[in-house]
Amino acid sequence: MDFGFTEEQTKFRQEVRNFLEEEIKKGYWEPTCDAWIQGFDPEFSKRVAQKGWIGLTWPKEYGGQGLSYIDRLILTEEMLRYGAPAACHWFADRQIGGSIVTYGTDEQKRELLPKIIAGEAYIGLGMSETEAGCDLASLQTRAIEEGDNYIINGQKTWTSGGSFVNYFYLLARTDPEAPKHRGISEFIIPADLPGINRIPMIDITGTEAWNDVFFDEVRVPKKCLIGEKNRGFLQALEQLDYERSGMERLMGNYPLFDAIVQFTKEDKLSQGTIIRNKLAQLRIEFEVGRLLIYRVALVMDEGRAPNREAAMSKAYSTAFEQRLAKIAMEILGPYGQLVSNSKLAPIRGLAVHSYLASKGYSLQAGTSEILKNVLATRGLGLPSS
C-alpha cells in the first residue's frame, strides 16, 4: 500500500492550482458550487484544452496524454476545489470520450476526439426520459433504420448543457421486439440537426442547467452509431460506472465547505463545541469519501470499469454533500435562507443554493437506492429481488 503521490503528481497538482488561481485572479470567473455541471464557459474549456488537460487518460495516438486515472483525479479534484466552470467539456472528458475510445470507429475517433480535446465539442447526455428514470432500459425514444440513416423520434429529459452543447449523446431503441435491455443503441449526433428542439428546464435553484430535448423525425447518418447495434445498453452501463466514479460527487459543493469553515473562523463561531464537532465530523466524512473515490480511480487504472466501487463512492459522497449543505444552513441560522443576490446574504448564498441543489445529487447518474442495489447484488452477491 502507498497512499502518497509521485513527485510528478505533486507537481501536476500544483500546476493545476496555479492555473486556477491565476484564472480567478484575472477575474475570469469566481468559485461556485456545481460549476462542473452548471458552469458553462467555452472559453475556460478552451484554456484548459490548451494546457492539454482534456482527454488526459486517453491514448496518445488519439491526442490524449496517456496518463492515469489518478492523474485525472488530481486534475478534477483541483477544478472542484476551486469551483471552476468546467461543464462544457466535463461530460465528454469523463465518459463519452472514453466510450468512443473503446467502442468508436476509426472515423469517429478521428472526428470527435480531437474536437473534445481542443475544448470545442460539448456533449449533452440524452439518457433519461420522462418514463425512464431508474429503469433506464425502458426508454422509448426510437431509432429506425432507413437507408443510410436512422430516423429518431422521442423525448429525452435532464439533458445537461442547455444551449451550449453542440452534440448529443443519445440512447435510443433500435429493436422494439427484443427484450428491453437488448434492443438499445448508442449514438452521438450533432445538436443542430433539423427536428431537434431543446426546451430549458428550471431546476429547484432557479438554474437553467438542464433541458428537455425533443426529437421529431431527426435524420441521423448511420456513422453516428457508437459500437454495436442493440448492445448500447450494456455499453452505457459501463459508461455509467465512469459517470459515477468521480470527485464531483463529493466536491460538487466544495466551495461551500471552504466558505462555511472560513465564516465560522471569522465569526468566532468555531470556538463553540457544537460547531467544532459538526465541522470536524464533516471533514472526517469528506476525507473518507476522498479515499473511496481514489480507490475507484485505482480500479480504473487496473483497466476495469469501477462498478460496485463507483456505486459505493457516489452513494456515500452525495449523502455527504447533503449533510454539508444542511449543516451550513444550520450554522447560518436565519441568514441561511438569503439567496445569493439578496441584501445580507452570507457566503454568497452558497449554502442555500447547495441545500436545494444537493437534493438532486443523490438522483443524478443513479439514485442512491439503485447504487445500493448494485453494491448489494454485484458487490456482495446478494440475490436479486
Next chain:
Amino acid sequence: MKLNLTEEQEMIKKTARDFLVDKCPKTFVTQMEESETGYSKELWKEMAELGWMGLAFPEKYGGGDMNFLDLAVLLEEMGRACLPGPFFSTVVLGGLPILDLGNEEQKQEYLPKLISGEKIFTLALTEPGYQNYDASSVTVEASPDGGNYIINGTKLFVPDAHIADYLLCVARTKPENGITIFLADAKNPSIDCAILKTVAGDKLCEVVFNKMPVPKANILGQLSQGSNMVQNIIERAAVGKCCEMVGNIQQVLEMTVDYAKERKQFDRPIGSFQIIQHYCADMAIDIDGARFSTYQAAWMLSEGLPCTKEVAIAKAWIGEASQRVVALAHQIHGAIGVTKEHDLHFYTRRAKAAELAFGDADFYREIVAKEMGL
C-alpha cells in the same frame, strides 16, 4: 498510490487467517474470557514461534524486520478472529515504544525477551477520572529518591496488567512536573492489581502503585520530556485498534451477508429484500471507509510521516462506523444474533470496547477541529 497488499503482506494475512481459524475458535475465545489469565501460554508460544511478536522489530533483536503496515495486516486478522490475550499490549503498547524510546541497553535487555514470547508488557496510562488520552491528565507521581523514583498512585484500564512482566508507567515527575515513562517491574510486591470485568471479556486492570521504587536506569526516553512520546504511543495504539476493528467489522459483514443469503422468510432469502440489501450496502460503505482511513494512517506511521489528523480521522470514523455496522448486523440476524448461541456477540462486545479505547469519536473530532484551525 496503491491500495493492494504486497506479496509478503498477503502471506502474513493468509498464514494468520489459517492459523487463527484453527487455533482460535469461538469456544477458545469463550474459555479465555472466563479464565483468570485471559490467554493460553501454549498459543502464546506458538505465536512467538511464528514470529508474530517480533514481526515489526529489527532483526538484531530477533525480529522479522518488517514495518507497522505489515503488523497492521496481522492485527486485522487478530480482530477478525477475536484473538484473546496480551499481543496488543505487549507489542503495540509495550514493545514498539521501547523500540522508539529505549536506549540500546534497554532494547537489548527487553526486546529479545518480548520477541521470543518470554515476557509480557503493557502500558499503564489512564487514571481514575481520566478524560483525555493525553499526558496532560496524568497525576500519578514519581518522586526522586536516591537512585530510584518512587511511583505512587492508581492507574486504570491497564490491559493485561495481571499477567504482565513489565509495565510502561506514565507518571508525573517531581519536582519538574514533566511526564516521564518508566519501565517498571510488574511483579513488584508494591503493586496491587485487580481485574475489572469488561463488556468484551478482555482483562483490564486497576493497578495501584504503593510507593513503588523504580531505578532511574529504567526511565524510557528523556526524564520529564515524555508528553510527545505519550502522544505518539497513543496515536499508534489508536491505529492498531482500528486495524483490529477493520478485521472485526469485515467479518461481521461477511457473517451477515451469508446469513441473509441462507435465512428464508416469506419463502425467499431475506437477502433478496431491498431493505436488507441496503443495510448490507451501508455496512460495506462504512467498512471500506474504515479500511482505507485506517490503512492510510498505518501507512503514514510506517513511513514516519506526521499523521495526527489522519489518525484522528480513522479512529473517529471507525468508532462510530463500527457501531452502525454491528447495529445493522443485529437487525439482519434477528433474534439469534442476540443470543450466545451465535458468534455475533463476540464482535459487538469488542466493537464497543474498541470504540472507547484510546479515545472515542468526540475526542478525535476535537483533534480534527484543531487541525482544521477551528
